[in-house]
Amino acid sequence: MIRGLYTSGWSMLANSKQMDVVSNNLANVNTAAYKKDTVILESFPDALVRRVNDRSSSNPSGRLGNVQLGNDVGEVFTYYNQGQLQKTDNSFDMAIENCNTAFFTVAVPAGNGAYRECYTRDGSFTLNSNRQLVTKEGYPVMGQNGVITINSEDFSVSDDGSIVENGQIVDRLLIRNFTDATTLRKMGSNLVERTENTQEQQFDGIVRQGYLEQSNVNSINEMINMITIMRSYEANQKIFQAQDGTLEKAVNEIGVVR
Template structure:
């Protein structure tokens, strides 16, 4: 009976985590370049259950294996392509295919940190440097990209940045062999660890477009309903076992 309470409790905790992940996806349904999160669920190690004080059981008194519930083992990102949003803004860029824009952000130690994003909503700061809407520097092959104010900007499919017909730089767009090694940090940014293997970019850059979120709001709402029902089922099972245990202690044990 206690095992059943543990199992029901773990199911409630699991579904609470799933609800948090789903709610975060729904909250970012309109976030440019957002990649939805998916939880990988893993059951606890099965335990071999034995009978005690039972003369009719098998020689070793073994009943079978029992699991004590499950939990979220890891959260991974779904890197499938989002829908394209046409803006006609020359500094709005979208990536067709796999790949990430490279940005530079100051960290807590006062140094610059290299991060990656699919959000191509860029602008210019007061110094004419190409930056994200959060003010992080967009990097090219030669470092930070600096443009003149008012000049005509054209960016081709390979990421070459031209202003008034002159080549300024080429966007540093990279891809990774295993994208699941990337970790979400900050506002729609990814961090690559030491095991991440960069590979050449094979996609295309589309100027005047943004990539929308790949969250399907209808599917996420269906997931939310399923998680809520599973939580309620575990809660009901927990309550029934708790009431049964209470009755066993307060009524049966007195006789």
């Protein structure tokens, strides 16, 4: 019975983590270029159970055997498939098409005046007071020559990310294309960063000016997932309560000395 309590309780913890991820997906269904997460469950490894301070002659090791705690959260997997492109006709909005593993490069303050390179698919850019191209959070957007500065309202962005002003190419968007986007790590604010396993490849997609990539979250599917998780949690909860009631009877009724 004790083992059953642990199994049900651990499964409820896994369901809680699943619910957190699904809730976050739903909260970002309208966030530009947000990439949905999903929880991958795995079998919890067997745990060896021992009696504490039990060194009886019949069982000198104190071992009770192994406990299987059911499912555990193996990883939170991110789907980097492209969301639908929405036309905005805003010259500062940009989207990457036909390349799920490519990202715009931004400079994020790292303290002491230093910056670190991070990446985003959210191309809802704007200009700051210095006419530098920045994200909604104010992070500078990087080009081949550094922070991109746009001096004219009349500019265009070509398919390869080149920025053209008055008929002249003034810079090109620094777009990083990775061999495997799943090696990236989310860091909040719709940004990701490299890990030690991240490798680059040549960019072969298209930059669309006047478009924004939408979230790849399907709200209907996420609502179905939420209902499924709630039912699973409730089932584990009822099993937990049933086992707890049985244990109570075993202790308070069957074990009573008359």
